[in-house]
Amino acid sequence: MNTPGAMKKLDRRDAKLVMAHMYVVFTCLLVGGLAGLLQVLVRSGKVTLPAGIGYYQILTVHGVILALVVTTFFIMGFMQATVSFTAGAYSNAQRRLGWIGFWLMLIGTAMAAAMILTNKASVLYTFYAPLQAHALYYLGLTLVIVGSWMGGAAIIIGYRRWKKANPGKPSPLLTFMSVVNSVMWYVCTLGVAVEVLLQLLPWSLGMVDGINILASRTLFWYFGHPLVYFWLLPAYMAWYVVIPKVIGAKIFSDSLARMSFILFILFSIPVGFHHQLLEPGIDPAWKFLQVVLTFLVVIPSFMTAFALFATFEKHGRQIGAKSLFGWLKKLPWGDARFTVPFIGMLAFIPAGAGGIVNASHQMNQVVHNTIWVTGHFHLTVGTAVLLTFFGVSFWLVPHLTGRVLTKKMNKLALVQGILWAVGMTFMSGAMHAAGLLGAPRRSAFSEYGGAAQAAEWIPYQIAQAVGGSILFISIIVMVCIFINLAFFAPKGEQEFLVGEVDADAEPTPLVYENWKLWLGITALLILFAYTIPFIDIIQNAPAPSKGFKLW
Numbered sequence: 020m021n022t023p024g025a026m027k028k029l030d031r032r033d034a035k036l037v038m039a040h041m042y043v044v045f046t047c048l049l050v051g052g053l054a055g056l057l058q059v060l061v062r063s064g065k066v067t068l069p070a071g072i073g074y075y076q077i078l079t080v081h082g083v084i085l086a087l088v089v090t091t092f093f094i095m096g097f098m099q100a101t102v103s104f105t106a107g108a109y110s111n112a113q114r115r116l117g118w119i120g121f122w123l124m125l126i127g128t129a130m131a132a133a134m135i136l137t138n139k140a141s142v143l144y145t146f147y148a149p150l151q152a153h154a155l156y157y158l159g160l161t162l163v164i165v166g167s168w169m170g171g172a173a174i175i176i177g178y179r180r181w182k183k184a185n186p187g188k189p190s191p192l193l194t195f196m197s198v199v200n201s202v203m204w205y206v207c208t209l210g211v212a213v214e215v216l217l218q219l220l221p222w223s224l225g226m227v228d229g230i231n232i233l234a235s236r237t238l239f240w241y242f243g244h245p246l247v248y249f250w251l252l253p254a255y256m257a258w259y260v261v262i263p264k265v266i267g268a269k270i271f272s273d274s275l276a277r278m279s280f281i282l283f284i285l286f287s288i289p290v291g292f293h294h295q296l297l298e299p300g301i302d303p304a305w306k307f308l309q310v311v312l313t314f315l316v317v318i319p320s321f322m323t324a325f326a327l328f329a330t331f332e333k334h335g336r337q338i339g340a341k342s343l344f345g346w347l348k349k350l351p352w353g354d355a356r357f358t359v360p361f362i363g364m365l366a367f368i369p370a371g372a373g374g375i376v377n378a379s380h381q382m383n384q385v386v387h388n389t390i391w392v393t394g395h396f397h398l399t400v401g402t403a404v405l406l407t408f409f410g411v412s413f414w415l416v417p418h419l420t421g422r423v424l425t426k427k428m429n430k431l432a433l434v435q436g437i438l439w440a441v442g443m444t445f446m447s448g449a450m451h452a453a454g455l456l457g458a459p460r461r462s463a464f465s466e467y468g469g470a471a472q473a474a475e476w477i478p479y480q481i482a483q484a485v486g487g488s489i490l491f492i493s494i495i496v497m498v499c500i501f502i503n504l505a506f507f508a509p510k511g512e513q514e515f516l517v518g519e520v521d522a523d524a525e526p527t528p529l530v531y532e533n534w535k536l537w538l539g540i541t542a543l544l545i546l547f548a549y550t551i552p553f554i555d556i557i558q559n560a561p562a563p564s565k566g567f568k569l570w
């Protein structure tokens with residue numbers, strides 16, 4: 020309950036729910052980071068894993084824990100915080116859904132982790148067939164997704180309640196953005212649910228002899244590309260709405276932000292083939308169509324870059340910046356809540372350029388399945404997104420625990436961000452370079468084919484190990500900051516940071532909340548991009564597939 024005049028706070032019960040997510044995030048960050056460190060050391064050829072631990076086992080721990088668990092828990096926690104704060108405290112039903120979702124995700128994580136740690140699920144985070152895992156691994160990941168659906172339902176209920184109470188008004192921007200991300204998540208997770216429930220689980224339980232591999236990969240990537248935008252959009256929420264508040268600026272345009280989010284719903288899903296450009300069995304014409312759609316999904320990111328530059332420049336000039344880039348000097352470089360996410364934004368420029376290379380049909384042949392791709396996603400999710408999440412936690416966690424980020428911790432947070440930038444420059448830079456020389460991804464040093472070729476990659480592998488070690492130090496620093504903010508920082512008041520829209524911005528049209536329209540177009544685009552190729556994949560499945568040819 021907030022008293023008039025006092026700083027507005029997140030409902031205490033909702034804060035507890037969000038904090039529960041944060042404990043999981045930072046515990047898993049440490050485990051996943053350690054697995055990452057072991058991996059770069061093994062790849063350098065200088066270290067052998069003890070006790071018969073396999074390379075693919077730690078690679079699976081690393082990918083599942085960091086790419087699937089840390090992200091999903093942070094995103095569900097952050098989005099629920101923004102909805103409770105901007106659309107009103109959760110009702111008991113919403114809170115119950117939030118908690119059920121949290122526990123389902125946690126039980127699912129524990130099940131999947133147990134299977135990976137006992138080496139019964141060394142199938143990597145993409146769990147491609149014909150690699151087969153224990154059924155409990157698939158069930159565990161299913162629970163993580165079902166749990167996130169519960170959290171998504173709480174978000175949508177909050178949104179609907181706000182709309183009912185405020186007819187004819189655009190919803191609060193952060194709530195709208197959380198709803199968009201949840202809607203996208205519902206639509207895309209249907210693909211992986213079908214893959215797991217109809218293919219992988221029956222196969223893992225021995226109910227069918229084999230499965231249609233191409234269908235399973237296609238269902239996975241129908242989900243897999245929007246998955247990366249499920250990670251990205253919460254970072255964009257912070258870039259559009261939180262960062263202006265941190266630097267004392269206004270949000271450049273509410274409408275532009277909403278439009279870019281809507282474009283992600285439309286274009287993020289019918290593009291999964293750009294992960295399968297080198298796979299036989301899909302007609303090149305359909306691949307070409309999805310490449311074109313991939314170039315369309317780049318547009319909302321360009322819009323975001325434009326809005327950010329506009330925010331920074333306009334604000335800088337308002338407070339006295341003169342020259343072309345004078346506004347850069349006016350940014351609050353000493354504030355980790357700005358600088359750490361800003362490093363993420365900077366990294367997203369080469370990261371996005373790399374994505375465009377990946378998506379370019381012919382160039383994909385050079386980089387596909389090389390460690391270039393690993394370099395790409397360490398810049399995107401591993402830097403742009405993760406550093407933004409860290410930047411958010413520097414104010415969100417103290418807000419939730421009723422503490423403050425001290426000057427000392429702020430300095431440490433800046434050190435953490437800089438360490439990350441240095442470590443990632445080494446690691447991801449070397450990954451991109453080695454990838455261009457043909458170094459494969461997902462391979463331990465001992466598994467490389469020609470020794471001469473491997474020798475050519477060694478300097479890059481050492482650079483990756485150096486970078487990876489620096490990144491691990493940065494993770495330790497981050498976990499220390501979290502522990503401080505959660506338990507030891509001085510008590511005090513930290514504002515929940517939500518920016519206001521610029522008075523010059525055009526009013527927001529209500530069409531952005533015409534869900535029938537956007538979901539209708541989304542369904543049409545998905546049907547257009549997938550129906551015929553999927554029928555082909557099913558009809559032309561090779562033996563031993565039979566019947567419906569999913570098996």
Ligand code: HAS
Nearest residue numbers: 247293320324327364367371374375377378387396399400
């Ligand atoms: Fe990607 C593979 C294409 C974005 C993650 N991607 C992956 C994989 C992951 C991943 C995890 O087309 C590996 C999957 C696996 O395991 O196999 N990706 C793209 C494209 C984009 C893109 C076109 N990816 C992301 C994001 C990710 C992510 C975001 C995670 C969050 N990606 C691909 C393709 C593959 C792929 C192929 C398959 C490769 C293969 O062969 O296997 C685009 O969305 C990128 C658009 C981004 C931009 C940048 C905009 C810049 C901004 C920052 C502005 C900065 C400011 C500050 C304002 C156009 C918004 C500046 C201030 C100054 C002072 C300068």
